[in-house]
Amino acid sequence: MTSFLVEPQPRERPLVGHVRVPGDKSIGHRALLFSLLSDTPVRVTGLGDGADNGRSAKAIVQLGARVERVDGAIVIHGAGLQALRAPTAPIDCGNSGTTIRLLTGLVAGQRFATTLFGDESLSKRPMRRVLEPLARMGAVVTGKGEGADVVPPLTIGPIAGRLRGLDYALPVASAQVKTALLLAALSAEGRTRLVEPGPGRDHSERLLRHMGAPLTVNGREVVLDPSGWDGHLAIDAIDVPGDPSSSAFLIAAAILAGCDNVTCADICVNPTRTGFLDVLAAMNALVEPQAERAGGGEPIADLVVTRGAGDALRATEIAGDLTVRAIDEIPILAAVAARARGTTIVRDAEELRVKESDRVATTAAMLRGFGIQVEERPDGLAIEGQPDGALKAAHVHAAGDHRIAMAAAVLALCADGQTRIDDADNVATSYPGFVAAMTRLGATIHVV
Numbered sequence: 338m339t340s341f342l343v344e345p346q347p348r349e350r351p352l353v354g355h356v357r358v359p360g361d362k363s364i365g366h367r368a369l370l371f372s373l374l375s376d377t378p379v380r381v382t383g384l385g386d387g388a389d390n391g392r393s394a395k396a397i398v399q400l401g402a403r404v405e406r407v408d409g410a411i412v413i414h415g416a417g418l419q420a421l422r423a424p425t426a427p428i429d430c431g432n433s434g435t436t437i438r439l440l441t442g443l444v445a446g447q448r449f450a451t452t453l454f455g456d457e458s459l460s461k462r463p464m465r466r467v468l469e470p471l472a473r474m475g476a477v478v479t480g481k482g483e484g485a486d487v488v489p490p491l492t493i494g495p496i497a498g499r500l501r502g503l504d505y506a507l508p509v510a511s512a513q514v515k516t517a518l519l520l521a522a523l524s525a526e527g528r529t530r531l532v533e534p535g536p537g538r539d540h541s542e543r544l545l546r547h548m549g550a551p552l553t554v555n556g557r558e559v560v561l562d563p564s565g566w567d568g569h570l571a572i573d574a575i576d577v578p579g580d581p582s583s584s585a586f587l588i589a590a591a592i593l594a595g596c597d598n599v600t601c602a603d604i605c606v607n608p609t610r611t612g613f614l615d616v617l618a619a620m621n622a623l624v625e626p627q628a629e630r631a632g633g634g635e636p637i638a639d640l641v642v643t644r645g646a647g648d649a650l651r652a653t654e655i656a657g658d659l660t661v662r663a664i665d666e667i668p669i670l671a672a673v674a675a676r677a678r679g680t681t682i683v684r685d686a687e688e689l690r691v692k693e694s695d696r697v698a699t700t701a702a703m704l705r706g707f708g709i710q711v712e713e714r715p716d717g718l719a720i721e722g723q724p725d726g727a728l729k730a731a732h733v734h735a736a737g738d739h740r741i742a743m744a745a746a747v748l749a750l751c752a753d754g755q756t757r758i759d760d761a762d763n764v765a766t767s768y769p770g771f772v773a774a775m776t777r778l779g780a781t782i783h784v785v
């Protein structure tokens with residue numbers, strides 16, 4: 338089991354540098370899975386090296402794609418929407434919730450059966466949210482019943498006829514559920530209309546439209562109407578921009594430890610993903626996107642933290658749509674809140690309880706390790722900031738959750754001695770180069 342030993346960052350040695358983070362994990366999954374449905378080969382560049390995207394890459398091969406590496410890019414020869422191949426073995430989704438939920442929708446209309454499974458953490462994650470609306474479309478999906486929910490392994494299909502379109506208001510703002518239903522809707526008979534309760538990430542809508550899917554978006558409503566559509570999806574190239582969720586750890590490190598300009602280049606700044614920048618601005622740590630440009634259907638910019646950006650952090654409240662737009666960044670924002678003056682409140686974040694770990698509980702436990710006072714609430718946290726002096730060096734158990742391990746490593750820069758973070762292997766699911774990037778900026782982390 339991997340542990341990180343993190344040294345405090347001396348104030349006289351501010352972090353400095355220019356880093357590239359891996360390609361966005363959410364867009365990477367979509368680039369891979371949607372390329373399977375393309376009638377023409379797709380050249381994918383910028384794909385992240387995390388294990389989660391690797392699961393989607395292997396899955397599409399099991400479903401009939403051929404994947405080649407060509408000069409730093411991968412070229413995916415898809416099967417096309419109508420010609421997926423029946424997998425000869427169950428598909429291992431590892432730790433990746435996005436792989437399992439998106440695949441469930443993707444294969445729901447097929448005449449063959451698919452079995453999807455994952456690791457111990459994935460085997461506890463709720464799947465009813467996808468299975469229930471898919472069943473209304475006529476899909477046949479079975480999973481393991483556990484308590485009030487259904488968990489992996491899942492077996493999907495076969496179905497004899499076609500799926501039916503669906504009119505559905507999503508009970509949670511989940512881009513995974515929305516995408517699973519849109520993928521199923523591609524091969525359904527009749528129109529599908531989905532209404533989201535919050536601003537879930539919209540990478541699927543952007544990419545599917547680019548590929549020729551008959552999809553329209555009107556505010557929180559997404560309609561996919563295949564009547565009169567020839568069923569062809571195609572795209573030549575997808576360039577995956579940098580992952581804002583990975584960049585958030587480096588940005589927070591620059592804010593907390595002090596910096597002399599830290600730049601994360603070519604980051605996806607899709608507004609459904611930049612809630613953390615709005616929270617940081619509200620905490621008096623302005624990080625401005627620079628040189629914003631359009632790239633392959635997503636807005637891209639460089640994120641620059643300037644000297645003194647974190648000198649006077651103040652507490653804030655994260656609630657409502659902002660929580661949705663910053664959902665994966667709550668652990669690292671909580672670490673920033675630990676150094677802000679006042680009490681930061683996180684609300685409307687019950688979804689965090691069903692991520693790779695119960696992130697309300699694991700974030701609270703991580704902060705307490707550093708001597709921070711935290712109140713755990715059903716839907717969030719109240720974090721009492723400790724802006725003055727060093728924090729107590731901690732011994733953190735990351736609970737196999739990559740975002741808890743990285744948030745702890747960042748907060749450890751403000752401690753009064755060496756912090757130990759156990760169970761940090763899963764950092765490799767999203768950001769295998771995290772320690773290297775932190776080291777490049779000037780931090781000291783030993784991996785043991």
Ligand code: S3P
Pocket residue numbers: 362363364366435510511512513514516538664665688
């Ligand atoms: C993701 C959607 C979010 C997010 C996850 C990735 C996606 O989950 O937390 O890390 O790629 O669609 P939900 O859709 O379950 O909210």
